[in-house]
Amino acid sequence: MNWDETGADTGELEDERLEDRLVAAGADGEDTAVEAALRPKDLHEFVGQEKVREQLDLVLKAARARGATADHVLLSGAPGLGKTTLSMIIAAEMEAPIRITSGPAIQHAGDLAAILSSLQEGEVLFLDEIHRMSRPAEEMLYMAMEDFRVDVIVGKGPGATAIPLELPPFTLVGATTRAGLLPPPLRDRFGFTGHMEFYAPTELERVIHRSAGLLDVAIDTEGAAEIAGRSRGTPRIANRLLRRVRDYAQVKAEGRIDRDIAAAALRVYEVDARGLDRLDRAVLGALLKLFGGGPVGLSTLAVAVGEERETVEEVAEPFLVREGLLARTPRGRVATPAAWAHLGLVPPQHGAKGQQGLFGA
Numbered sequence: 001m002n003w004d005e006t007g008a009d010t011g012e013l014e015d016e017r018l019e020d021r022l023v024a025a026g027a028d029g030e031d032t033a034v035e036a037a038l039r040p041k042d043l044h045e046f047v048g049q050e051k052v053r054e055q056l057d058l059v060l061k062a063a064r065a066r067g068a069t070a071d072h073v074l075l076s077g078a079p080g081l082g083k084t085t086l087s088m089i090i091a092a093e094m095e096a097p098i099r100i101t102s103g104p105a106i107q108h109a110g111d112l113a114a115i116l117s118s119l120q121e122g123e124v125l126f127l128d129e130i131h132r133m134s135r136p137a138e139e140m141l142y143m144a145m146e147d148f149r150v151d152v153i154v155g156k157g158p159g160a161t162a163i164p165l166e167l168p169p170f171t172l173v174g175a176t177t178r179a180g181l182l183p184p185p186l187r188d189r190f191g192f193t194g195h196m197e198f199y200a201p202t203e204l205e206r207v208i209h210r211s212a213g214l215l216d217v218a219i220d221t222e223g224a225a226e227i228a229g230r231s232r233g234t235p236r237i238a239n240r241l242l243r244r245v246r247d248y249a250q251v252k253a254e255g256r257i258d259r260d261i262a263a264a265a266l267r268v269y270e271v272d273a274r275g276l277d278r279l280d281r282a283v284l285g286a287l288l289k290l291f292g293g294g295p296v297g298l299s300t301l302a303v304a305v306g307e308e309r310e311t312v313e314e315v316a317e318p319f320l321v322r323e324g325l326l327a328r329t330p331r332g333r334v335a336t337p338a339a340w341a342h343l344g345l346v347p348p349q350h351g352a353k354g355q356q357g358l359f360g361a
């Protein structure tokens with residue numbers, strides 16, 4: 001993680017490492033443009049996340065019935081699962097305008113005061129990556145959320161004065177990939193917290209069919225299933241893979257996507273049947289072929305694949321762990337039986353276990 005002088009996590013390193021990966025869950029430039037067109041516009045169009053959808057529907061309907069501004073909403077979950085989309089839906093359902101900003105963009109309390117003081121009554125303020133806001137801004141937000149008021153500090157040192165500023169009622173929608181990193185006083189000020197889960201393959205198939213319709217791409221059920229299975233439970237990745245498969249289909253198959261075309265296209269882009277890409281497979285391959293499945297230290301594994309330690313730890317490993325292919329143990333990284341099966345390799349016999357512990361951290 002990268003920290004700047006204000007103590008806020010800039011995330012630059014992570015973004016840099018992720019940007020050229022087709023299976024990265026973060027948005028890239030191309031996504032930003034296309035995503036706007038593919039975003040569901042209301043709760044009915046929003047696929048999956050049944051619990052969050054049902055609960056949020058109640059929160060919004062009740063607020064509308066009371067003629068009140070909706071309670072503050074916290075959405076937590078991995079990148080690309082639909083937090084921004086849901087915040088826009090909240091604004092649309094409340095027939096309110098939306099302002100979008102992010103934690104890293106708010107480095108000074110003054111930045112936040114400027115945004116808050118220009119909100120209209122009932123407006124939705126979407127604050128992405130809320131866990132990356134600076135501490136002074138965070139403290140200002142406590143009062144704004146609770147009392148719709150902020151104290152703007154004018155001057156410095158003993159002569160500094162706090163000027164109270166009344167705010168119109170607004171709805172804060174905070175998004176975070178790590179709800180656990182939020183200080184409890186901030187977490188407690190949200191009236192509703194929704195945790196977004198990874199999507200089931202059948203849900204991603206629905207996302208793909210919907211997007212294919214909007215992009216005017218012909219795709220059959222099996223083609224959609226093939227892409228869904230490689231999308232790592234994430235709609236953003238599903239939409240991105242669909243676009244790459246569409247390119248392939250246009251060049252090779254008159255634009256029609258079926259299972260064979262989807263599989264062939266994703267072979268070209270090196271995304272395998274389980275959604276692993278070149279980096280994931282290099283890490284797993286080294287762990288199995290060079291170190292007999294481990295345990296092996298992270299640094300040794302990183303050198304073996306020619307990557308930075310952080311790249312292996314933060315970019316490749318989370319998905320491998322989630323898929324049950326790799327385990328992080330106190331003695332080092334260990335491959336699971338599923339990893340051997342996935343790469344079509346046979347685990348060494350028991351005798352080879354004498355190697356364990358040979359490989360340093």
Ligand SMILES: Nc1ncnc2c1ncn2[C@@H]1O[C@H](COP(=O)(O)OP(=O)(O)OP(=O)(O)O)[C@@H](O)[C@H]1O
Pocket residue numbers: 025026027034035036038039040045046047048049078079080081082083084085086128175207235236239
């Ligand atoms: N439930 C869903 N149904 C249909 N499409 C979805 C759904 N969730 C997300 N998408 C699509 O996935 C893409 C990414 O969604 P979104 O930008 O809302 O994710 P996010 O969680 O805010 O990601 P980040 O945290 O990286 O900003 C968008 O194109 C959106 O249309």
